Amino acid sequence: MSQLLLARDITLGFHESxxxxxxxxxxxxSADAGSRVAIIGASGVGKSSLLRVLSGLERPxxxxxxxxxxxxxxxxxxxxxxxxxxxxxxxxxxRQNVAFGLKFRHQPRLGxxxxxxxxxxxxxxxxxxxxxxxxxxxxxxxxxxxxxxxxCLARSPAVLLLDEPFSxxxxxxxxxxxxxxxxxxRDQQLSVLLVTHDIDEALLMTxxxxxxxxxxxxxxxxxxxxxxxPREQALDELSAARLDILKAMRGQRS
Numbered sequence: 043m044s045q046l047l048l049a050r051d052i053t054l055g056f057h058e059s060x061x062x063x064x065x066x067x068x069x070x071x072s073a074d075a076g077s078r079v080a081i082i083g084a085s086g087v088g089k090s091s092l093l094r095v096l097s098g099l100e101r102p103x104x105x106x107x108x109x110x111x112x113x114x115x116x117x118x119x120x121x122x123x124x125x126x127x128x129x130x131x132x133x134x135x136x137r138q139n140v141a142f143g144l145k146f147r148h149q150p151r152l153g154x155x156x157x158x159x160x161x162x163x164x165x166x167x168x169x170x171x172x173x174x175x176x177x178x179x180x181x182x183x184x185x186x187x188x189x190x191x192x193x194c195l196a197r198s199p200a201v202l203l204l205d206e207p208f209s210x211x212x213x214x215x216x217x218x219x220x221x222x223x224x225x226x227x228r229d230q231q232l233s234v235l236l237v238t239h240d241i242d243e244a245l246l247m248t249x250x251x252x253x254x255x256x257x258x259x260x261x262x263x264x265x266x267x268x269x270x271x272p273r274e275q276a277l278d279e280l281s282a283a284r285l286d287i288l289k290a291m292r293g294q295r296s
Contacts, residue, residue, distance in 0.1 A: 052068075053069070075200070080245075096235065098115070140193045144157060161196050199232065209239070234248065236248055
């Protein structure tokens with residue numbers, strides 16, 4: 043695998059009266075093509091902020107992001123972001139919402155046939171072909187999040203950046219979405235970068251789990267469980283990894 047995404051000496055924080063409050067300092071990170079990485083950690087440690095910086099949506103206070111060896115200065119069409127809320131436009135039907143993603147800045151111009159093909163393929167990939175003319179108010183929470191994923195997939199990204207996109211779903215819908223993303227990532231050979239509070243979700247969906255802490259360096263520990271996918275049946279191995287991560291998180295808070 044080749045290195046796809048690189049963060050070098052990243053400092054994150056926010057401005058407030060009297061100065062700057064830092065979340066992370068001197069953070070370094072890399073992800074190879076085809077990898078699936080989860081970032082977990084306590085609330086307020088900077089996970090979502092880091093993901094937005096890695097996507098090019100925000101700039102760090104210091105440091106640089108590189109995609110395929112080139113410095114990232116803004117959003118990139120091959121970096122697709124899916125947020126906690128679907129963000130569907132209520133006056134557009136599902137198909138139109140998926141098409142809307144192709145109007146984002148920095149997207150390559152497509153011919154009408156290619157555009158329609160991408161939209162149809164993305165909707166089919168998330169299993170919503172029978173619902174593409176429904177409006178957001180007619181969709182369940184799981185269907186709305188599938189539509190948001192389709193909007194991202196229509197842009198034909200190489201990397202999916204997921205900011206806790208399943209946190210508001212019921213357990214069954216959440217499990218279905220986890221399996222769906224895993225299938226799509228495998229079939230389309232996508233890299234995945236997932237921010238989540240759920241240790242089980244991180245272990246089920248990714249091959250590398252990074253526990254994030256604030257302050258200098260920004261990372262505490264990393265796990266790469268040698269468990270083949272799908273992992274739902276490997277309960278003993280997953281439980282052992284989960285306990286190890288929980289212990290590290292408790293030590294982080296002590």
